[in-house]
Amino acid sequence: MTKTMTRRWPLPGRALAAPAAVADAVSAQRGESPGQQADRAPRVAVDGLRKTYGAVEAVSDVSLVVEPGRFLVLLGPSGSGKSTVLRCIAGIEVPSRGSIRLGGTMVDGPDIHLPPERRDLAMVFQDYALWPHLSAEQNVAFALKRRSLERAERRRLAREALERVGLGDKAARFPGELSGGEQQRVALARALVARTGLVLFDEPLSNLDADLREQLRIDIGALVRDQGATAIYITHDQAEAFALADVVGVLERGRLVQFGTPEEIYRAPASAFVARFTGLAGELAGTLADVRGEQAVVQTAAGTLTGRLLASGRPGRGASAEVLVRPSAVRLAAEGEPGLDGEVLDAAFRGWGYEHVVALAGGRLRNVAAPARVPVGRRVRVQVDPAGCLVALRPAERR
Ligand SMILES: Nc1ncnc2c1ncn2[C@@H]1O[C@H](COP(=O)(O)OP(=O)(O)OP(=O)(O)O)[C@@H](O)[C@H]1O
Known part of the structure; x- marks a missing residue:
């Protein structure tokens, strides 16, 4: 109704x-x-x-x-x-x-x-x-x-x-x-x-x-x-x-x-749920490699990522985890800069610059910002800022 x-x-x-x-x-x-x-x-x-x-x-x-x-x-x-x-x-x-x-x-x-x-x-x-x-x-x-x-x-x-x-x-x-x-x-x-x-x-x-x-x-x-x-x-x-x-x-x-x-x-x-509902560039699955205070290190197929742990308690290493990446945290790496390897799937002009969709091993990220258009199919690297990453444990792994 x-x-x-x-x-x-x-x-x-x-x-x-x-x-x-x-x-x-x-x-x-x-x-x-x-x-x-x-x-x-x-x-x-x-x-x-x-x-x-x-x-x-x-x-x-x-x-x-x-x-x-x-x-x-x-x-x-x-x-x-x-x-x-x-x-x-x-x-x-x-x-x-x-x-x-x-x-x-x-x-x-x-x-x-x-x-x-x-x-x-x-x-x-x-x-x-x-x-x-x-x-x-x-x-x-x-x-x-x-x-x-x-x-x-x-x-x-x-x-x-x-x-x-x-x-x-x-x-x-x-x-x-x-x-x-x-x-x-x-x-x-x-x-x-x-x-x-x-x-x-x-x-x-x-x-x-x-x-x-x-x-x-x-x-x-x-x-x-x-x-x-x-x-x-x-x-x-x-x-x-x-x-x-x-x-x-x-x-x-x-x-x-x-x-x-x-x-x-x-x-x-x-x-x-709150992270997803308030905007993500994408999610990458992996396993928990380390926890340091509020920060968790996750090994994903695309590489190692760090982010704020969205769980209380002390989850063990090897637990299945998801890295939730905010749009503000992703940009294309400059020539020679390190980052996660991927391939451009889409490029959209946004006025201030361009947003790309990049396929990585094990997932994709949207909202990847760059000042210039990078053509579809080009191999690139993506820089991910840990300040915009959140680590969620899969439900069965929470303690
Ligand atoms: N008059 C009603 N009779 C029966 N169920 C109702 C009635 N009004 C709301 N609900 C149910 O209560 C729940 C919450 O509805 P509500 O309209 O408050 O949600 P909402 O977040 O405002 O959703 P939307 O953004 O679609 O309007 C829903 O499951 C809805 O179907």
Whole structure:
């Protein structure tokens, strides 16, 4: 089932803002300082969250904390439970177990469930969710409908929000007269106009093509940070997650398997799953030759490689291992430089230079960078930086 079919709430255009926050939100629009705005951004604390649908456990025991004004991205493959966690935080789903606190308020807990409209949050959806019969300005102004504001003031705030997302000149257009990227900008303006302390994003860029995605991603990061709101954003795109997040939570089959900064997750993934999901140039199988502290030496068919060991305990020499290589760790060796012997299978121009696919004994590596194109079939050497290598033991070899 698609998200569009399963989304039951909110109706398009509805802002999920608490009436109590009306005065605050409006005063923010009237020139409150960013510091005062940030004061309203809640700390989000999810504790022991579990959600089942019949026999399906969509989310199992997820606990996390997002500090006020921080940007969390939940990253995971399809079906890992990202939407379910987000929908529970929004109040659209009722957790089966666990608690959720937004600032000082418990919004979900034993016998407690606050509806979305009492959570002082706004949400941006994958499919924009705009009212087709309302203009861009009316769609944005609709988010202020529940607030005791003059119509003219609502219009002014809506126009201001549209200006902020670069659509000041298209306020009168209907969604059908706007491109996908522009429609999502209207949805973004609608989420920001009420100045709620928490903004949730449900894969907002996935219906847009690459160029637009990048531009809107940059604008989302800038606008949300400028507003000082706490943000939670879900995606299955690792590059998007790393680019946007202060902190990333990786989900695997309903469980939060790592929570840390993008840098921590890239350098020290918690498991082979996290390493694979956050981007590899390739994998080379071999046997463990040595372990020195956190570093493991692996003998592969292509040569000896060193990397960070992704396992606790003291695995023995000779254990079967896999070297997982990050894209940033591979480049073609210069003339006379040592490296792993291989043959070029493909060369792709990337603007800054070229990326090659190189076949090695026992595997292949993608993303092998070089300033010039090396023709297919040419024998080459590949330099592999140990700082971008991770060593995973095969399951049977873990102790
Ligand atoms: N209403 C529902 N009824 C039954 N099962 C559901 C329902 N919603 C989600 N699930 C199941 O819960 C699991 C997690 O789904 P969820 O939509 O949270 O994952 P996701 O990571 O957001 O995936 P995607 O990126 O594909 O949207 C999946 O196995 C899904 O099939």
